[in-house]
Amino acid sequence: MAGILLVEDDPSVRTALELALTRQGHSLTSYATGEEALEHIRSRRPEIAILDVMLPGIDGVEVCRRIRRLDQLPVILLTARGDDLDVVVGLEAGADDYVVKPVEPRVLDARIRAILRRAESATSDRITFGELVIDRGALKVTLAGKEIHLTPTELRLLLELVRHPGQVLNRRYLLREVWDHTHVADSRLVDACVQRVRAKIEPVPAEPVFIHTVRGFGYRFSPP
Amino acid sequence: MAGILLVEDDPSVRTALELALTRQGHSLTSYATGEEALEHIRSRRPEIAILDVMLPGIDGVEVCRRIRRLDQLPVILLTARGDDLDVVVGLEAGADDYVVKPVEPRVLDARIRAILRRAESATSDRITFGELVIDRGALKVTLAGKEIHLTPTELRLLLELVRHPGQVLNRRYLLREVWDHTHVADSRLVDACVQRVRAKIEPVPAEPVFIHTVRGFGYRFSPP
DNA sequence: GCCTAGTGTCATGAAACTGTGACAGCTCAC
């Protein structure tokens, strides 16, 4: 998933935060309860969790404790109460930061980045194009939070295209860079591979939004 | 020194903080200006720096930037102003936290501990991935509390993979790092060793949860 | 010398990946 996990039960606050954080360029999945979040935390592998403290059922501090029992996942606790004792308890539960609502989106964003920077997971070189996230370190591609499996050649092709966003790359060039240079056969090879990649990453492969055909020249990667 | 470096120009605030933090069990050295602090930071090697933003001469944010240029030393910025923009600027300068004065000693202490805990876990000898605990100091690996015996090569391989969690490491790299650099050997050697490690640490070696094969590229360690 | 744990190599089968060609569908120039 490679994004933020948000847990907030109040729908209006949740929507506002979703909007604000998405606008700051984060990808995000949100839940209303701690139970749901804990259930999905293993499979979705978020980079950071933002937990409201006051939740129905398991509260945010307890969710934080349970996360800590297994994982180093960074956690920010979010609360309406600014009580000093709460802050101390929250941080002792293993939270990395404790933020009092209402919070300016820019401030929350800055705190998220500060924590991610330190967690160093931010150093993994990741590129994001809307819903499409390409992690060059982990060699993982995710679309709308769902991991996409690409074969080695497909991945090399996509990385090559992404390396030159907006540029048209012709078939000869792609054959040289992605396949072995010694390749003579200029068949439909590139086309077929592009098609395979599209089938996996394009929501509607017939109307590609990422990899565009430039008739007579080649292909161009340009984010939507 | 292994303590806190405090930079605060107001003598009364400085004395109050010194007293409070000492009472919380921290050892501490304080300076009135950023220049003095920067001068001593190399030799004294503090664990964490707490910088007032408003300082005569170089201000706290600038001190933070200069520290960042050299070092990972954790930094807390301390300020009388709670302006959102200040927070963002401060955090972007590389600060780990931004605290507004006046601050309850307990809260400051909790924030210091949260940051130190995280900084320590990054370099700590013991890393936990769910059931798997790797003690780099004692060179011991335990799975669900039971000690696992790994041979030297197996252990070096596992440590190398764990050193880059989530990253795909190719066979050439692993051969260079884990085995001798001058190894011409068949890269199937890596496969065999990975197999052996899996047989020991994976509950179901055929469906690995720790060491994943990335076909065509190499192996990736990522916790379940 | 003998035994053992550790290590590198190899054969094998299974699974995944890839190149290829045929053909349909589309686009553009005329």
Next chain:
DNA sequence: GTGAGCTGTCACAGTTTCATGACACTAGGC
């Protein structure tokens, strides 16, 4: 509108890659 040239789509067989287990070689303890 029409035809030529491009491109999309698909199935399939050959190839590559990997997991697995067996085995030989080595160094060091006894």
